Amino acid sequence: MDGGGAEGELTAQETALYDRQIRVWGVDAQKRLSKAHVLVCGMNGTTIEFCKNIVLAGVGSLSLIDDHMVTEDDLNANFLIPPDGSIYGGRSRAEVCCESLKDFNPMVRVSVEKGDPSLIDGEFLEKFDIVVVSGASLKTKLFINENCRKRSKRIAFYAIDCKDSCGEIFVDLQKHSYVQKKPGGETAQQELTYPSLQEAISVRWNNLPKKTAKLYFAMRVLENYELSEGRSPGETTLSDTAAVLSRRKDMCDKMSLSESQIPTALMERLLAAGKKEHPPVCAILGGILGQEVIKSISCKGDPIKNFFYFDAADGKGVMEDIPPPPPTAN
Amino acid sequence: MAAAASSEEAVKAAKVLMVGAGGIGCELLKTLALSGFSDIHIIDLDTIEVSNLNRQFLFRQSHVGQSKAKVARDAVLKFRPNINITPYHANVKDSKFNVEFFKQFNVVLNGLDNLDARRHVNRLCLAAEVPLVESGTTGFLGQVTVHVKGKTECYECQPKPVPKSYPVCTITSTPSKFVHCIVWAKDLLFAKLFGDRNQDNDLNVRSNDDSGSKTDVFERNVDEDLPQYAQRIYDHVFGYNIETALANEETWKNRKKPYPIYIRDALPEDAVQRNGSSRDHKNEEHEPSATVSLGLRNPQEIWSLADNSRVFLEALKLFFEKREKEIGNLIFDKDDQLAVEFVTAAANIRASSFGIPPHSLFEAKGVAGNIVHAVATTNAIIAGLIVIEAIKVLKGDYQNYRMTYCLEHPSRKMLLMPVEPFEPNKSCYVCSETPLVLEVNTKTTKLREVIDKVIKSKLGMNLPLVMVGATLVFEDGEGLEPDEAANYALNLEKVLAELPAPVVNDTKITVEDFQQELKCSINIKHRDEFDEEKEPDGMVLAGWSGPVDKQVNSNGDKRSVPSSSSADDIDSTAEDIPVKPGMKRKLNEILESQENFDALQNQSDVGSSSAQVVEDDDDDIVMLDEDPKQGKKKRLQ
Structure with a gap:
């Protein structure tokens, strides 16, 4: 995107197809979109929603990574996989999804990249402007996030996960300057500096405002538990409740937070969810992420900084700005 | 409906009706199917267009022209082959979708694009006592609301804004914004030249000249060739009319004066000559287009005055050359390329007269067609929220019903903001039995006027029936005996006081629409005089909270020009957002x-x-x- 100017005109075909959305974000944004390259690691109901949205929006290219063979479990929230073993049998999630996504918009290049996300190196990432990771372990997310940050070119990093009725999006745009629309229509140039994922999960909890979303804390407990127990993401059940609650106590004690800030009922919901995704929540998360990526590429509009939470139980979609730990080490 | 214990059971057992298979509809049908709904009926009148494909993701280029409801069904069955989806390529206002039809559903989900259909569905849901989940989006904004009879307000408990309208004098004499020029070009000039000549038209309202009144200047003379005619129209509307308006000095005391534009100023002599014989061959295979003829290919470009003038002349000429049969019946349509070109050029020329910045064809088309911005992401989010709300409705979990707003900028950190629903409005004529009051001159007003101006347009009834006491004075619809129909036709032309059952001061009339199962009482108050400016209908309906037109007429001009085309091809209407x-x-x-x-x-x-x-x-x-x-x-x- 650097120097990715907006020269060149849209074709008549593009103008006709994208008419309604150009009226939302403008021609310049549409041209930038058509030059952006997006990588998605991990195909599930939530990332499929996101992929659909940005393919329709007309990004330049979309690459998918997910070598897992399609199983019946994948059909739950995924509308790109026909429920027919003779079609998906023996093929990877990325391959099957890629085929269906191509259909959505012939002007977007959709392709499959093979490999293990936990080994994605910096050079490979260089090809992309946007990287989205889902269903990955904390270790993998941190690894990819750090690699994105090491490149000379700016690569926007997003992590997104749906746990049944709850969802979390993490955003790291590093340094992001954009045009902010002010009330009354005038615009101003703004710049934001984001903490890395490592920083954003390292801040002491007692330094955060009391009203911080409970899901922020609950997701950290769950992540910490999965990591130390060697579980893959979502590989938990209600039988882990006692162990997870004791992990909650340890973490709360260490960070001086009252345990009541992480309700047991919420922890139980997340544990019971396992890998299950609730399709309406996938649609909401995938929609929000789609909008965020479009904002980031077009450099227009206030982006999320740096977490977003949705919980169908209260219906709220909330942003949290979690700062990095203070620079002076203690 | 019995409250079901678990979400899964409630969803599996539910029979749902979706109205609309457009932007929200495609997303909704997909999310319902994934969520386990297995008996879905879907109504949509529309067929697929190219400009739908950027967000209505169940449709492909090859489906253009086919029924949205049917194509959407086929697309969803590919990933959920074992569910039942029943499509109807029909208008939801069709009489086959009556109260009985609605009663078979556990919940109705709206993804509609117009106020009229929303009101209609609201009434049927109230009559059938089926909960309604209503929705709308515009750009990055959207909302979902829940309407359950007796528990929450109905869709019509709050006034709904009507399409914007502008004072006549702003349009005809004192435009200050580009939209005023568009309305002038579309509703006055385009209508005058290509539409029904006999219709009232305010195009010349300011030129109080007698000279033009004998012959219609817009009529083409027998011996006039097309380029001559086009140039004469140009000079008349952009030159002569402005000069006439300038003569009225009072108007310009506190305003910037416009300047008249004549073709000789806008285009060098040779261009005028050449314009008549432009490269016609390019128009042979395709729809006639002035921009194709003139090589103005970029719809985003803002044309110079000279280019606008060329487009104006060329478009006018093409209408007469290639589409002569339609002249006299044309109504502006945003999908009619030549009409959009003509209106853009005319609006821009007028704008330059008045010192208003010109706009590109693309922008002008948006303004002229009331095109509402639409993106896939908002529709997907809104559809997700609809399903979440529908599941609560099916479980009878009414404490947790929420109206949810999708915002572009966070408010109190929220991008998705849930709000508690309201109780029903006790004075709502749709969901309560509160009588309305109509002030009217019963000695001079015909029954027809009351039916057209109040019962149909304000109360939104389709096929009304009017009773005075026990006497039926009017009934609309099919299946009437010829003598009944003749009798009602006679009544229509009678003034209220002379109806078979006279309607005078303090008479109570009952109006009813059987299809909507909506019945309301109107108490008549006789009044002799009405203010022509403030009460142009000659009657006033009180106790009614329908569309409110609060246009301020600064010059006291009594009429206003409504923006003629209602918003369409969209997933909602902007005015439905505020709720x-x-x-x-x-x-x-x-x-x-x-x-x-x-x-x-x-x-x-x-x-x-x-x-x-x-x-x-x-x-x-x-x-x-x-x-x-x-x-x-x-x-x-």
């Missing part, structure tokens, strides 16, 4: 960003309700409370 009157005043205390609030509010009118944020320690619920003078609304619990 709550008066969110303007109070919600802006909550919505930190003025812009959010402007966008949500842009057309809402009466400021009469207030919003409160209830903070119970860790759970924020935004509550909207109506103005005390309208009775305080309580939390729904």
Whole structure:
């Protein structure tokens, strides 16, 4: 995107197809979109929603990574996989999804990249402007996030996960300057500096405002538990409740937070969810992420900084700005 | 409906009706199917267009022209082959979708694009006692609301804004914005040249000249060739009419004067000559297009005055050369390329007369066609929220019903903001039995006027029946005996006081629409005089909270020019976003960003309700409370 100017005109075909959305974000944004390259690691109901949205929006290219063979479990929230073993049998999630996504918009290049996300190196990432990771372990997310940050070119990093009725999006745009629309229509140039994922999960909890979303804390407990127990993401059940609650106590004690800030009922919901995704929540998360990526590429509009939470139980979609730990080490 | 124990059971057992298979509809059908719904009926009148494909993801280029409902069904069955989806390529207002039809469903989900159909579905849902989940989006904004008879307000409990209209004099004489020039070009000039000549038209309203009144200047003379005619029209509307208007010095005392534009100024002599014989061959295979003829290929480009003038002349010529048969019957359509070209050029030439910045064809088309912005992401989010709300409705979990707003800029950190629903408005004529009051001159007003201006247009009835006491004075619809029909036709032309059952002061009439199962009483108050400017209908309906037109006519001009085309090909209408009157005043205390609030509010009118944020320690619920003078609304619990 650097120097990715907006020269060149849209074709008549593009103008006709994208008419309604150009009226939302403008021609310049549409041209930038058509030059952006997006990588998605991990195909599930939530990332499929996101992929659909940005393919329709007309990004330049979309690459998918997910070598897992399609199983019946994948059909739950995924509308790109026909429920027919003779079609998906023996093929990877990325391959099957890629085929269906191509259909959505012939002007977007959709392709499959093979490999293990936990080994994605910096050079490979260089090809992309946007990287989205889902269903990955904390270790993998941190690894990819750090690699994105090491490149000379700016690569926007997003992590997104749906746990049944709850969802979390993490955003790291590093340094992001954009045009902010002010009330009354005038615009101003703004710049934001984001903490890395490592920083954003390292801040002491007692330094955060009391009203911080409970899901922020609950997701950290769950992540910490999965990591130390060697579980893959979502590989938990209600039988882990006692162990997870004791992990909650340890973490709360260490960070001086009252345990009541992480309700047991919420922890139980997340544990019971396992890998299950609730399709309406996938649609909401995938929609929000789609909008965020479009904002980031077009450099227009206030982006999320740096977490977003949705919980169908209260219906709220909330942003949290979690700062990095203070620079002076203690 | 019995409250089901678990979401899964409720969903599996549910029979749902979706109205609309457009932007929201495609997303909704997909999310319903994935969520386990297995008996879905879907109604949509429309066929697929190219400009749908950027967000209505169940459709492909090869489906253009086919029924949305049917194609959407086939697309979803590919990934959920074992569910039942019943499509109807039909208008939801069709009589086959009656109350009995609605009663078979556990919940109705709306993804509609117009106020008229929304009101109709609302009434059928009330009559059939089926819960309704209503929705709409515009750009990045959207909302989902829940309407359950007796528990929450109905869709019509709050006034709905009507399409914008502009005072006639602003359009004919004193435009100050580009949109005024568009309305002039589309509703006056285009209509005058290509539409029904006999219709009233205010195009010449300011030229009080006698010279032009003998012959219609817009009529083409027998011996006039097309280029001559086009240039004469040009000089008349952009030159002569402006000169005439300038003569009225009073108008320009506090305004910047326009300058007249004649073709000889706008185009060098040779261009005028050449224009008549442009490269016609390019127009052979395709729809006639002035921009194709003239090589102006970029719809984003802002044309010079000379280019606008060329497009104007060329488009006018092409209408007469290639589409002569349609002249006299044309109505502006945003999908008619030549019409959009003509209107863009005419609006831009007029704009330059008045010192208003010109706009590109693309922008002008948006303004002229009332095109509402639409993106896939908002529709996907809104569809997700609809399903979440529908599941609560199916479980009977009414304490947790929420109206949810999707915002562009966060308010109190929220991008998705849930709000508690309101209780029904006790004076709503649709969902309560409160009688309406109609002030009317019963000695001079014909029954037809009451039916057209009040019963059909304001109360939104399709096939009304009118009773005076026990006497049926009018009935609409099929299946009438010829003598009955003749009798009713006679009654239509009678004044109220002379009907077989006379309608005078204090008479109570009953109007009813069987299809909507909506019945309401109207108490008649006789009044002799009406203010022509303020009460142009010659009657006043009170106790009614329908569309409110609050256009201020600064010059006291009594009429206004409504923007003729209603918004279409969209997933909602902008004016449906505000939903709550008066969110303007109070919600802006909550919505930190003025812009959010402007966008949500842009057309809402009466400021009469207030919003409160209830903070119970860790759970924020935004509550909207109506103005005390309208009775305080309580939390729904």
